[in-house]
Amino acid sequence: MSSTDQAKGSRAFYSNVRSSLQETEKVNRRDMLGLFMPMIRDAAVNEFGGFEELRRHVKNIKQHSLDNLYHYLSQFVEEAKSNGNHVHFAQDSSEMNSIVLDICQQHDARRVIKGKSMVTEETHLLPHLQSAGLEVVETDLGEYIIQQAGESPSHIVGPALHKSVDEIRELFMRKHQLGERELEGPAEMVAEARTVLREHFLKADVGIIGSNALIAESGYSMLVTNEGNGDLCANLPKVLIICTTMDRVVPRANDAMALLRLLVRSATGQPVTCYTSFYSGPRQGEDTDGPIETHIVLLDNKRSDILDSDYREMLQCIRCAACLNHCPIYIGAGGHAYGSVYMGPMGSVLTPLLTSLEESNALPNACTACGRCAEVCPASIPLPDLLRDLRHDETRAKLSPTRWRVGMKIHAWLLSHPWLYHKLTALGIPALGWLGRKKGSFKSLVLANGWTDERDFPAPQGRTFMQQYQSQRDDNEDAG
Amino acid sequence: MRAGNQHPPQDAPRFQVALYVTCLVDLFRPSVAFDTIQLLEQAGCEVTVPTLQTCCGQPTYNTGDYESTIPLARQLIEAFEFADYVVVPSGSCAGMISHHYPKLLQDEWRERALALAAKTFELTTFLSDIAKIEKAPGDTAPLPSVTYHDSCAGLRELGVKAQPRALLKELCNLEVSELGQTEVCCGFGGTFCAKMPELSGKMASDKLDSALATGAKVLAGGDMGCLMNIAGRAKRLGKNIEVRHIAELLAGDLDGPAIGEGKQ
Incomplete structure (x- = not known):
């Protein structure tokens, strides 16, 4: 089964993982990613020096912004409007999609170009616009590739990281009018995509982009890209629509810059992205270029609920994907296995909060609590704690398998009766040790099939420590 | 059997240590607990093993059953809070006690968890940073790579x-x-x-x-x-x-x- 066929909905995570582990070539490619991305991130962080200090600073900024979200949001909206922007609020995905479609239709738009935006992935904006008859083209190279392939992003920063150069070449050979050209190597493939995309940029009626930060003091929106496609989407068409969420807001330009320094190093190991742009609003007076009309659509989609919940720290996320790159579960499973828009540790927290725990309770269990994500998270989000808290919610809502829940209760009950526990283990453990004394481990064991599916179960040495220690003490007392 | 008392300390013990054996060592590899006692005694510790110990509660805690974990945390605190030092031959169990108990418990129990956390150490950390062991307890035969x-x-x-x-x-x-x-x-x-x-x-x-x-x-x-x-x-x-x-x-x-x- 290829990644594109993987079942949607995160409950399918278990079966998706089994499938994705069968694809040896892709597993190897992900392993390389898991080796390479942490290396370049570490190099960038070490070269920078003051990363930890800046991390604390950015955490303060994000927490302060969230604590005073409605204040800074109002300020942002006021400033953005005075710069000539139209500002819209969308309660949920369908409202954002309707607002964007309405704007397109008011301008009789037929062609739309899009920059990379996880928010529009979240609302499934693209199919919504397409079903209304609009031609929509993704212009970020990775997004363009997966759009051509009819797939979804496997990574929030590098959406097409799951595809090999050969696969992309074959895709272009199939989808583009190449004539005799063979597309030798990545450089020719990039040039080909650029040529095709240029036509789309020049013909588009509406451009849609996302935002990395909304600056309250000026009403500006910051966007980082490495390809410059965001600027072309923003500046060539008559109409610009920025689709983003309310938790992107920070008080000042300086705060956005602090965030930028962490974001880029954490995401790609670069000191700064190739393009960092600030969009103020429509062209003014003497301006000779820029959009004539600009809209900012602020999506809530449960962020208000998250803000008022114990999971508020998740809103500090700056979408750098460092947690994905450092997570052995993500690297092992691959992004598509999650069956959700967001993946990896941040996705395993966010998906149940944006959808429901009922439909996505597998994801918070996809965690060994190794803590590597929290260690590298530039926004200091305690991801393993939040995942454990979601498992707590899962347990309380009785969504986890009954045998686990009941098993844990019995386990805990026995452990809270030390005398009985030691008596029982003193009977069972030596017996188990005796059974396993020759081979030293078991190929299968009752009640341990999850363990023995993949590994042998090491046998006990014999009598328990407490048993031996107790008899030693008894001997000493007798001798004394 | 290697009993801990084969290597009596030269002087009066420098540290009073309560050993938290951990459930996996207790059940599957008791030799690790005896080795631990030997090492601690070599480092000048007097070691006691509270008998009311079972499991620190990681399985229930990490599964998300906080409610079942709380009694286990309290039980462990009660069994060990008398000690000057608590030493644990496991990073995850020591982390559970010193890192997670204070998050799990509240009010008076949280205070007691914090007090226990302050004197709980993973084995190698205790030997290296606190007791500053200088010599192996036995003759060190050449070890494998x-x-x-x-x-x-x-x-x-x-x-x-x-x-x-x-x-x-x-x-x-x-x-x-x-x-x-x-x-x-x-x-x-x-x-x-x-x-x-x-x-x-x-x-x-x-x-x-x-x-x-x-x-x-x-x-x-x-x-x-x-x-x-x-x-x-x-x-x-x-x-x-x-x-x-x-x-x-x-x-x-x-x-x-x-x-x-x-x-x-």
Whole structure:
């Protein structure tokens, strides 16, 4: 089964993982990613020096912004409007999609170009616009590739990281009018995509982009890209629509810059992205270029609920994907296995909060609590704690398998009766040790099939420590 | 049997230590607890083993059953709060006590958890940083080449990284052959390994491949859960590497079978 066929909905995570582990070539490619991305991130962080200090600073900024979200949001909206922007609020995905479609239709738009935006992935904006008859083209190279392939992003920063150069070449050979050209190597493939995309940029009626930060003091929106496609989407068409969420807001330009320094190093190991742009609003007076009309659509989609919940720290996320790159579960499973828009540790927290725990309770269990994500998270989000808290919610809502829940209760009950526990283990453990004394481990064991599916179960040495220690003490007392 | 009292300290004990054996060592590898006692006594500690100890509650806690974990946390606090120092031959159990109990409990119990956290140490940290052990308890026979698995909880919650390496160097004159991607999880993760066996197995295989690439004869570590996972995977795949707890190496206790190995 290829990644594109993987079942949607995160409950399918278990079966998706089994499938994705069968694809040896892709597993190897992900392993390389898991080796390479942490290396370049570490190099960038070490070269920078003051990363930890800046991390604390950015955490303060994000927490302060969230604590005073409605204040800074109002300020942002006021400033953005005075710069000539139209500002819209969308309660949920369908409202954002309707607002964007309405704007397109008011301008009789037929062609739309899009920059990379996880928010529009979240609302499934693209199919919504397409079903209304609009031609929509993704212009970020990775997004363009997966759009051509009819797939979804496997990574929030590098959406097409799951595809090999050969696969992309074959895709272009199939989808583009190449004539005799063979597309030798990545450089020719990039040039080909650029040529095709240029036509789309020049013909588009509406451009849609996302935002990395909304600056309250000026009403500006910051966007980082490495390809410059965001600027072309923003500046060539008559109409610009920025689709983003309310938790992107920070008080000042300086705060956005602090965030930028962490974001880029954490995401790609670069000191700064190739393009960092600030969009103020429509062209003014003497301006000779820029959009004539600009809209900012602020999506809530449960962020208000998250803000008022114990999971508020998740809103500090700056979408750098460092947690994905450092997570052995993500690297092992691959992004598509999650069956959700967001993946990896941040996705395993966010998906149940944006959808429901009922439909996505597998994801918070996809965690060994190794803590590597929290260690590298530039926004200091305690991801393993939040995942454990979601498992707590899962347990309380009785969504986890009954045998686990009941098993844990019995386990805990026995452990809270030390005398009985030691008596029982003193009977069972030596017996188990005796059974396993020759081979030293078991190929299968009752009640341990999850363990023995993949590994042998090491046998006990014999009598328990407490048993031996107790008899030693008894001997000493007798001798004394 | 190696009883701890074979090596009486020269002077009056410098530290009163209560040993939290941990459930996996108690049940599966008691020799690690005896090795631990030997090491602590060598370092000038008087060791007591409170008998009301069972499990620290990690399985229930990490599964999300906080309610069942609270009585276990309180039970452990009551059994150990008398001690000057609590020493644990496991980074994850020590991390559970010092890092997670204060988050789990409230009010008076939280205060008691914090007090216990302040005097609870993972074994290698205690030996290296607090007791400053200078000499191995036994005659150190030449040891096999060794690689070291940094268990995640010890590494990230407690900063256990330099201590086991320093002890192997100072007590056993042994240089660790480092694993590639040594900071990546082995795939144990408590109940994770049973909930998602395929992913867990893949991670354990990756860890084994890194270990075999070092050419070391022994993979050592400080957490029985991870070691049982790695040893069990090695047995299943027929990979040839001895898996042992760090206390076994430091105490020179290498005659018995390694984890998962039979008595042949």
